Amino acid sequence: MELTAREIDIGTRSPTVLVNSDDAAELGVHPLDRVQLAWAGGRGVGIVETTDELVPAGELGVTRRLGHVSGTVEVTVAPHPDAVHYIRKKLDGIELERDEIDRIVTDIAEDRLSDIELAAYVVATYTRGLSLAETMHLTQCMTNAGHHLSWDVPVVADKHSIGGVAGNRVTPIVVSIVAAAGVTIPKTSSRAVTSPAGTADTMEVFCDVEFSTEEIREIVAETNGCLVWGGGVNLSPVDDKIIRAEMPLSLDPHGQLIASVLSKKRSAGSTHVIVDIPYGEGAKVADLNAARELADDFVRVGDHLGMTIECAITRGEVPVGRGIGPVLEARDVLATLDGNGPEELRLKSVRLAEILLDCCGREDVDATEILRSGRALATFRDIVAAQGGDPDVTLDDLPPGRHETTVSASRDGVVTHVDNRLVSDIARRAGAPRDKRAGIDLHRRVGDEVQTGDRLFTIYAESAAKLSDAERLQRKSEAVRVRTRDEALVEHV
Amino acid sequence: MELTAREIDIGTRSPTVLVNSDDAAELGVHPLDRVQLAWAGGRGVGIVETTDELVPAGELGVTRRLGHVSGTVEVTVAPHPDAVHYIRKKLDGIELERDEIDRIVTDIAEDRLSDIELAAYVVATYTRGLSLAETMHLTQCMTNAGHHLSWDVPVVADKHSIGGVAGNRVTPIVVSIVAAAGVTIPKTSSRAVTSPAGTADTMEVFCDVEFSTEEIREIVAETNGCLVWGGGVNLSPVDDKIIRAEMPLSLDPHGQLIASVLSKKRSAGSTHVIVDIPYGEGAKVADLNAARELADDFVRVGDHLGMTIECAITRGEVPVGRGIGPVLEARDVLATLDGNGPEELRLKSVRLAEILLDCCGREDVDATEILRSGRALATFRDIVAAQGGDPDVTLDDLPPGRHETTVSASRDGVVTHVDNRLVSDIARRAGAPRDKRAGIDLHRRVGDEVQTGDRLFTIYAESAAKLSDAERLQRKSEAVRVRTRDEALVEHV
Structure with a gap:
């Protein structure tokens, strides 16, 4: 069928096309079916939404996601992407092969799935679970779909918390101790979306956090570490798209969580990672057994990818530090590095740094001593300087709101x-x-x-x-x- | 947060609002979260999509679904609708209570769910199944959500096929036989979407099929039956919305299917229904056992609703009639009513009519005789006339394409x-x-x-x-x- 393209102003992740209901009936397409489009200068596949009003019969509403579509468009019915068959297979409880998982990840990466299909994928992995083999394949495929960082050293340390605990700002302290010990630790972190501060928000109190890959290399070359925002590096673009379907349903399937975390770490070039798994009432993991199972699978999938993963199972019912909010957490971090600060924050940071250093083969290092001696603080100030901040910052420079x-x-x-x-x-x-x-x-x-x-x-x-x-x-x-x-x-x- | 409303041209089923990413971060909302909107003259709940480009910071893109929103809008975070909690519960394999199913149906009916949530509902009912009690509640709730027809007679016959078989145009013949026997059978049918003809498309060859409820009453008063398009009557609006999520995944969960069919029949005021369940290679139901299970549940749920349901399990591997397409099927129908036509079409129609008449307490009627004697044809011609068509139509008036x-x-x-x-x-x-x-x-x-x-x-x-x-x-x-x-x-x- 030939239709005349008409650009429409619509915010959509997927390549939506609006078809008048009469034309849709003639084509024999339902909402969310695919159509192949061919126009002078291009081809593409659109996902159909039908309308009675917005687009008259004979026209085709095209979103920018499909590029500049203009003039006469030849519209024919296109099959569902392969991913949909495999999602359906998973829904029926059948284990997926590696190449099937790869198709799903690629189709998600390239925004070829509608929200309905994306939700079906997330729900399938939740209700049917992912086997260890599937989780390994998924991690590998998600890694392949993103940008990669690489480092000229054999050991690259990293740290991740599965989150949910307030005032848990251990990362800048752990990074400072590990970097001070001479181990490379290029840490990328997130900004808060529903929490009062992410590590990137807290670090922004001290210095810039948005850098290019090349700039990150320079900071790490200078200081062994960095504390930057990961959003600028695009390490696991598929992850953000999957989260879109997980958030509204508050789903965080075990296998998907592991694949999300480890694919990002792998893309970041990390070889040795400590994963903080807080558990308990109100935390993401409800009890110790569930935390241990998750930890075991993290280690196994990491092993498959050639990474060394250590897990720290931590109490997650109550906040760790005193401060909650970017400046208040920044004050805790600075005070702790300076020999003061909240006791739990100091203990947890040192312990995580110790485990991480141990697994990096640096059992020789005394993390407590690095903190006590001020070497961690000095390294932190170096990182702040390298990221364009004031290395001589004091608590007086960080007053909370008036x-x-x-x-x-x-x-x-x-x-x-x-x-x-x-x-x-x-x-x-x-x-x-x-x-x-x-x-x-x-x-x-x-x-x-x-x-x-x-x-x-x-x-x-x-x-x-x-x-x-x-x-x-x-x-x-x-x-x-x-x-x-x-x-x-x-x-x- | 105060934002300035801006109308955007977007075809959406749900009340989408476009929020600039910066404003979304400040509000702390993800895509698909809910926001409460309050403006001079109204209130409403929107589903968030974020954008970097289409809407600048400080503005709020509002779709027509929300009505005429203009000027300054106070935007605050709103909770997910209750339905989302219950969908989550079902995903976890927990049986839903009647009031929980009611919330889900109401939220679907009023378009309060995003596609992600709608898909989660459909997938949950597919992977977890619906118990008989849940199916009964669902049928009742879906019935309540639509318009209702009522008739002044104690027995109202009806017929449904779960579909998938080509040339299966038995309906006009069954309706003509049953109506000729003096039983009320106000039949609403669908148009084809992916098939080459629905009953409504075929009847449209003879006469009009789109009528108001009042007009349908008059036609039935005159002829005991009708053969009209159901889309004009809005008997189960929830069904169309659920189908939106089922189609892309080719899911048709057993319990949902029963609820969809019986809620429509209940809303249509039907008391005695025959359900045609074709099975076999290529049909919707793969084998005889599955067909029997489905039939049993149809009967049980119908019983709960005070309806008498009879099921006919039929062979579905091959087409029934000779013709496929509106006119070609119309020719088969007319020829069969006139004593000729394809053997299988005649046999199947008569048998379905017999079973239906029997369950309506009319064991006295000889369906074969009604067809043979021309009484069914006469009634069909009456219905065609009542629906504005030519009662004297012959095969010569129905030539296929040249x-x-x-x-x-x-x-x-x-x-x-x-x-x-x-x-x-x-x-x-x-x-x-x-x-x-x-x-x-x-x-x-x-x-x-x-x-x-x-x-x-x-x-x-x-x-x-x-x-x-x-x-x-x-x-x-x-x-x-x-x-x-x-x-x-x-x-x-």
Whole structure:
């Protein structure tokens, strides 16, 4: 059928074409079927949406995703991409071969799947699971689909946390210790989307984080490490597309998680990786057994890819540091590197650095000593300088937001819980991560005894309006739980 | 966050809003998250898509689905609809309660789900299955979501085929016999989308098929029956939305199928329904056991709804009538009603009518006699007249397309198979269902002996170009298989 192309202003990930319902009936296509397009100067495959109004019969609404389509277009029915057959196969519980997984990954990478098909893929891997062999193939295929970094050294260290814990800003400390020990650790991190700060947001308090591959090489050549935003490097483009379907359903299938993390690490050229797996109430992994299973599979898939993976199973119910929000976490990082800072943040960072150094064959290194001696701080300052920041930065340069309110204990008792989700939500209401100085500073830890009127935490904001917003949420929730010893054991509801 | 609304031209089923990536990060929303919108004059919930280009920071691209949104819009994060939680629950293999199914159906009916969520629902019902209780609830909830017809008689007969068989145009014959027997049978049918003709397309050869509910009442009052297009009556709007997600994946989950069919029948006010379940190679149901299971569940769910359901399990490997395409099928229907026509079409129609009349308590009626005596033909002519057609129509008024080509046997042997899919595809290439006179006329049935040069089938088209198209497909395929007796048993490939 011949139709006349008409450009339409539509934000779409996939190559949508709008077809009038009458033309669709004549072609015999449903919404989400594929059509082959041929026009003077090009060819392409579009995914059909039908309309009664937006496009009149005889015309074809074409989105920019398909390039500049103009004039007369010959439209014929095209088959579904191969990936759809394999997704269907997986839905039926049949294990996929390597080349079938490769087709799925390629079709996702090139945006050939509709949301319906993408969701079917994610749901299939969730309800049917991925075998170890499938996870290995998937990791390899996802790695192949992205850009790659390579380094001229045999050992490249890296670190990943599966996330979900507030104030868990160990990365800049771990990187500084490991780099100070002479091990290459080019760390790429994410920005926050639903949390009050990602490592990239926190590092941006000190210096730039967006660099080209070539610039990253120079920073690492100078300092052994870097702390940059990974979004600029495009290491696993497929991952972002799969996340699109996982997020709305809050699905994070085990095999898919491993493939996402390890394909990124592999693309980044990492050879030795420590994976932080926080578990417990409110964390992504509910219990110790599930954490151990996940850890085992991380190690096995890594092994298959020729990578050395070590996993640290950590307590994830409560925040690690005191600060929550970019500047407040940056203060924790700087204080810890300077010999102060929150105890748990220091202990966890040192332990992760030790495990990572050990697996890199550097059992000789004393991570505690590197931190204590100030060598980690010196390396951190070198990285900050190499990334265009002020190497002489002090806590005085990092004041939190000037609007603040402090929440106090309304009774005597013991702090029994600090809610990851709630402190994150309050910090976000206060403006984090966009308002770098916004967030929360926790004054008490779980187990601390408090008396009525003792300070529990302070909320900081850059504007009075956002502070009020955060206070409203604070008042109707209980981010820091104080109970008497009795109540802590038995809570009568 | 306050954004300025900007209308965008986009064809979408769901209430999409386009948000600049920077604003999305500040709000903390991912693609497909929900946002609450409040503007002077209205409120609504939008589903987020992010863009770097199409909408600048500070603006909000709004589709027409949300109504007329203009000026400043206050945008806040909104929770996922409840349905998403229940879909997630079903994905985890947990049986849903009635009110949870109700939420899902309502959210689908009101287009509150994104394609990702809709696909997750369909895939969940496919991989996890629906229990009989869930299927009953789903049928009831889908019934509640649509328009209803009601009739002033205690017995309202109806008929449905789950489809997939070419030339299976029994409906006009069954309706004519049943209506002639004095039983009310207000039949709504679909148009073809991927097949060469639906019952509505075939009836349109004789008369109009699009009527209002009031007009349908008048036709049925006059003739006991009707043969109209169901799309105009909106009996199960949820069904069309669910089909959107089923089609691309070729999924047709058992429980969902039952709920779709019976909710439509219930909404149409039907009390006694015969369901035709064709099975076999190439049909929707692969074998006799699967057909029996499906039939049992149809009966049970119908019983729960207070409907009497009878199922006919029929052979579905090969076409039923001779003609494929609106006019060619219309010719078969008229010839059969007139005492001629293809043997299988006549036998199947009479048998279905008998079963249906029996379950309506009309064991006294002799369906064969009603057909033989011409009473069914007279009733059919009454219905055609009531629907604005020519009651005196003859086969001479129904010539097939003037461009034709006849395919002959290239060898001596026996017809061993007629491929439903291929004859349908060839008929579509020839122009069916849009070109009413296009299609195929089969001259031989399975089991017929043929000699080289004997006519196997004729392709008809309204244009020479479409005939060539159909011939091309015909030449590279084998729609009608001729084998020697030996080969028919053992085919050496």
